Amino acid sequence: MSERPDLNKNLDSKTFKSYYYLKEELVNFLRKEGLQTSGSKLELTDRISHYLDTGEKKESKTAIKKSHLNKKITLNSIIEENFVCSEHHRKFFKEQIGSSFSFNVLFQKWLKSNSGKTYHEAVEAYYKILEDKKKGKTKIDKQFEYNTYIRDFFNDNKGKTLEDAIKCWKYKKSLKGHNKYEESDLDILTKR
Template identity: 65%
Template structure:
């Protein structure tokens, strides 16, 4: 087993990408080396890898255009380009769906990727997303490796505790390579 190296300027991008680092560690590296700290974990990881390969600073992605302001939302209103979740949107969906409504990640992605469709379509999509989630048909995005790991751990180890899952996760993220759950990770529980 190769130990996780310290994240510093002497690391090459391949080795850097082979290990798991918390977003806080990535942001700290960026601050110490004058790199932009904005964006999600994947964007920051790509920026650091570029810096480690070239020594050059990759600027943060250009800011998105200001969202279109709509005065009134109805079911037949079209979803605006560059959709941004707002209190007006939240109020509309709570009125249509009920107080259980929340802007979950999958629904936000759907809204942002379906400009031009109607808010009626969005309501249908929301119910489908909730149904898929209940059936376990949802995909957890790559930046949420911890969540994916914990879900897969419990799928394979019913009866184990969250503490067990976390011990295995901590063990796994110190290893070189991917961070997906494998039965061999249970070695962390043998200590």
């Protein structure tokens, strides 16, 4: 087993991408190097890879446009390009949907890929997403590697505990390569 290297500017991007790092570790590295720390884990990974390869400080693809922050949102308003989940938007959706509203990942994706549609359509999409979630297993996005691993672990190991799953996950993320569950990960449970 090769030991996971510390995240530092002397790594090359290939080595960096071969290991699992927590989002907190990515943010700390970016902050230390004077790079932008906002964005999803995938965006942060991309920004760090670019920096390690080129030394260039790549900015986030999404920038909040201040003109949208003060505009009154109505059901007939059009969803703007480069949508950003702001407190202004959260307030609107809570007024329309209720206090249980949250920007879940699927809804955020819908908003970001449906600029030009109305906020009325967004509210309808939110309810449809909730309904679809109730009907069955939803797809876990790529950046949620831990959640995917734990789900796959339990699909393959009905009698195991969460403690077992976490022990296997910690072992797996210390290895070079992918972080997908494999039956061979169970070997760590028999090692003392």
